[in-house]
Amino acid sequence: xxxxxxxxxxxxxxxxxxxxxxxxxxxxxxxxxxxxxxxxxxxxxxxxxxxxxxxxxxxxxxxxxxxxxxxxxxxxxxxxxxxxxxxxxxxxxxxxxxxxxxxxxxxxxxxxxxxxxxxxxxxxxxxxxxxxxxxxxxxxxxxxxxxxxxxxxxxxxxxxxxxxxxxxxxxxxxxxxxxxxxxxxxxx
Amino acid sequence: xxxxxxxxxxxxxxxxxxxxxxxxxxxxxxxxxxxxxxxxxxxxxxxxxxxxxxxxxxxxxxxxxxxxxxxxxxxxxxxxxxxxxxxxxxxxxxxxxxxxxxxxxxxxxxxxxxxxxxxxxxxxxxxxxxxxxxxxxxxxxxxxxxxxxxxxxxxxxxxxxxxxxxxxxxxxxxxxxxxxxxxxxxxxxxxxxxxxxxxxxxxxxxxxxxxxxxxxxxxxxxxxxxxxxxxxxxxxxxxxxxxxxxxxxxxxxxxxxxxxxxxxxxxxxxxxxxxxxxxxxxxxxxxxxxxxxxxxxxxx
Numbered sequence: 208x209x210x211x212x213x214x215x216x217x218x219x220x221x222x223x224x225x226x227x228x229x230x231x232x233x234x235x236x237x238x239x240x241x242x243x244x245x246x247x248x249x250x251x252x253x254x255x256x257x258x259x260x261x262x263x264x265x266x267x268x269x270x271x272x273x274x275x276x277x278x279x280x281x282x283x284x285x286x287x288x289x290x291x292x293x294x295x296x297x298x299x300x301x302x303x304x305x306x307x308x309x310x311x312x313x314x315x316x317x318x319x320x321x322x323x324x325x326x327x328x329x330x331x332x333x334x335x336x337x338x339x340x341x342x343x344x345x346x347x348x349x350x351x352x353x354x355x356x357x358x359x360x361x362x363x364x365x366x367x368x369x370x371x372x373x374x375x376x377x378x379x380x381x382x383x384x385x386x387x388x389x390x391x392x393x394x395x
Numbered sequence: 396x397x398x399x400x401x402x403x404x405x406x407x408x409x410x411x412x413x414x415x416x417x418x419x420x421x422x423x424x425x426x427x428x429x430x431x432x433x434x435x436x437x438x439x440x441x442x443x444x445x446x447x448x449x450x451x452x453x454x455x456x457x458x459x460x461x462x463x464x465x466x467x468x469x470x471x472x473x474x475x476x477x478x479x480x481x482x483x484x485x486x487x488x489x490x491x492x493x494x495x496x497x498x499x500x501x502x503x504x505x506x507x508x509x510x511x512x513x514x515x516x517x518x519x520x521x522x523x524x525x526x527x528x529x530x531x532x533x534x535x536x537x538x539x540x541x542x543x544x545x546x547x548x549x550x551x552x553x554x555x556x557x558x559x560x561x562x563x564x565x566x567x568x569x570x571x572x573x574x575x576x577x578x579x580x581x582x583x584x585x586x587x588x589x590x591x592x593x594x595x596x597x598x599x600x601x602x603x604x605x606x607x608x609x610x611x612x613x614x615x616x617x618x619x620x621x622x623x624x625x626x627x628x629x630x631x632x633x634x635x636x637x638x639x640x641x642x643x644x645x646x647x648x649x650x651x652x653x654x655x656x657x658x659x660x661x662x663x664x665x666x667x668x669x670x671x672x673x674x675x676x677x678x679x680x681x682x683x684x685x686x687x688x689x690x691x692x693x694x695x
Contacts, residue, residue, distance in 0.1 A: 212680070212688075231692070264687050293680065327612070345595040352468040354592050354615050358601075358608055370608065373694050377612035380627060380685050381619070 209267035214375065215289050216258075217317075218298035219309045220277035223331050223362035225258045227298060228272045230365045231372070232260025257288060282316050289317055294325035294375035297355075298362065299344070301336040307347045314351055321353070325378035329360035329371050420470045422454075436470045584621070584639055586632065589651040591618040596647045600638075606630050607638050614642075618651040 216224040229235070258274030273288045275281065289295055297313050299306045310328060314321065328348070330341060344357045356374045360367045420436045439453040454466055592614040601607045606628075613619055613627055621639050625632040642648040 210684070212684075262691065264684075264691050268684070268687070270688065325616070341598045345597075349594050350469050352464075352466070354595055356608065356612050356615055357595050359598070369692050369694060372692060373609050373689070374612035376685055376688060376694075377609045377628070378616045379680060380682065381613045381616035383680070383682060383685075 210269075212268075212270045213273060213288075213292045214270060214294050214296065214372070215273045215275065215292045216296045216298060217275040217285055217289070217313060218277060218296075219300060219303060219306075219313075221303070222277060222298035222300040223360075224274035224277065224298055227296070227329075227360075227362040227368045227371075228258050228260040228274050230362060230368045231262060232272055233263055234261050257284065279312065279316075285313070285316060286320065289320045289324070292324065293379060294327070294372075295321070296371050296375065297326065297328045298360070299328060299330045300332055301330050301339070302332045306330070307339050307343060310344055311347060311351065314348065314353060314355075321355075325375045325382070327356045327358065327371050327374045327378075329358055329362070329367075331360055331362055333359045334361075420467065438466055438470065584636065584643060586621040586636060589618040589620045589623075590614065590639055590643070590648040591651045592642070592648050594647045596642055596645065600641050600645060600647070603641075604634060604638070606634060610635060610638050611642070614648065 216227055218224055257276065258272075260272035260274075262270040262272065264270065270293075273292075275285050275288050295317070297310065299310050303309060328344060330344060333341070341357050341359060348355050348357070356378075358371060358374065360371060362368055420438060421431060422438050422440055424440055437452065441453055441455065452466065452470070454463060592611065595615065596607075596611055601611065610624060610628055610630060613624055619627070621632060621635045624630070624635040624639070628635070639648065643650075
């Protein structure tokens, strides 16, 4: 039977959603970028619809990768895209004026959906902009009553994006029904 | 409000009870003057249209249970974090059986929008019982701090718990039976002890081993013991144990009651709606699929 899964990448403009999808997609991402006219964004183009990538598992199984537009005025699309997703990756750009507030905004906007969804926060451009620290993001999430993984990421690096997916998949796996115990891997 | 707080206390950690004074969190009505000097966390209850200034914790009126629950959890986390820095007194981890208090108004004659609730709440607080609880809490704080300090200096060594000051405990009035919480110290961690992640670990805790982030990801979903963590992740138990010790010492996890912990019912089966009309109406994610995904991504 055909099986399609969905993983959604969201975050403010310029956080690297399109790049992250491109780093792991089997096909070149389908983008809906247009010329950016917002002087606050230091980029030539920005996504107004959504980005789309695909990872095939063989047979009829595939994972669709969706990137949301980052601007707050498109928040209705965030909720539509996140519905029934396997997991959510929130990408944060640490070079923005208030990245912690950016994160709070996305968590608040997606609060109902996040109640039962695997989620990870990837903080980009941390090397050039070490503040706020990853711990500050974790504390902000704790203030919102959330325990969400927070990791530094360079979305241009495939391994970094895969690390985010690894943590998402760990959360999905932990939600599955318990199986009969089998012996843990022996120590090396 | 009292009903919500009592509901919140059932099976939750920390246990919240109403108290007219000496509380960790104050729920304050709109425009209420005179925040009590002992208040560490103040949450204003206000009409949705009268939101307090930014930066101030608040709940919209009429009160919603979910909002209250989330806000109290956030307050507990904030209290615990600030206590770890030494800025304020230490509420011990919930697993140690600490009892927090919450009040819905300022004592000392301050005008309160919840005066009737206040008078009802006083049934919980005789002076003796309050003092006893406070002394017990301070003792538990001290013991927990000693264990944490010892574990930081010798994380792998087996440290006995400091002797309990039995004389002082014996002088205290009888306490109500504590909730079924578990004992766990950083030095003596039972591999079958379920641990609940209350805060995402620091970058320093995670970068010691590339597998730590994934392991913490499992814990971010539900309480797990080291044994369960090793079984789910396929990672060696010794590594799971090392991480658990570090997280316990850092206050990122607390011990859960030892009742059997199963996956939460709503999430027991992960279902995904079909994205295309040509597909089956509902597909179920299982471990085999997760394994294929990980293999496809080249994750070890």
